[in-house]
Amino acid sequence: MNYWLFKSEPSDYSFNDFISDKETCWEGIRNYQARNFIRDDIKKNDKVLFYHSNISEPHLIGLAKVVREAYPDHYSWDKTHKYYDPKSLPENPRWFMVDIKAAKKLKRIVYLKEIKKEPKLSEMILLNNSRLSIQPVKKHEWDLIIKMSNS
DNA sequence: GCCAACGTTGGC
DNA sequence: GCCAACGTTGGC
Numbered sequence: 001m002n003y004w005l006f007k008s009e010p011s012d013y014s015f016n017d018f019i020s021d022k023e024t025c026w027e028g029i030r031n032y033q034a035r036n037f038i039r040d041d042i043k044k045n046d047k048v049l050f051y052h053s054n055i056s057e058p059h060l061i062g063l064a065k066v067v068r069e070a071y072p073d074h075y076s077w078d079k080t081h082k083y084y085d086p087k088s089l090p091e092n093p094r095w096f097m098v099d100i101k102a103a104k105k106l107k108r109i110v111y112l113k114e115i116k117k118e119p120k121l122s123e124m125i126l127l128n129n130s131r132l133s134i135q136p137v138k139k140h141e142w143d144l145i146i147k148m149s150n151s
Numbered sequence: 152g153c154c155a156a157c158g159t160t161g162g163c
Numbered sequence: 164g165c166c167a168a169c170g171t172t173g174g175c
């Protein structure tokens with residue numbers, strides 16, 4: 001089983017929105033590195049940390065679980081949709097998505113500034129490639145973040 | 152709102 | 164295949 005971090009801007013889709021939906025498809029990924037993780041590496045039952053980005057105090061807020069592996073992002077075929085991409089065709093889809101199910105809120109929010117202070121987390125992609133919206137998390141990083149959220 | 156970092160596009 | 168121009172992300 002693998003661990004992941006998914007970013008979302010809360011003004012677009014917050015963890016509370018996710019909780020009320022219970023389950024969601026993660027559409028709109030239009031970056032090849034993130035696409036490759038979705039298409040090739042994210043597996044059913046993998047665990048996901050839900051991150052709120054592009055706000056004054058970015059933070060991790062909740063947990064989720066992968067419930068459906070990669071399938072084509074059909075929004076990329078919908079001319080009326082903001083995620084439309086004329087280069088993605090049903091017979092040769094360019095973009096993919098997975099479904100995730102909300103698990104629970106962290107007992108305590110873990111802020112980016114706390115993660116930055118923790119030497120053991122200094123190699124997280126979150127700190128080193130701030131633009132990647134889907135990223136793998138190492139088990140020791142995951143465990144420490146969970147521990148931080150419980151203290 | 153600014154802007155650095157980075158990815159993508161397209162002319163050559 | 165290079166690289167300048169442009170667009171986007173996301174911390175601050």
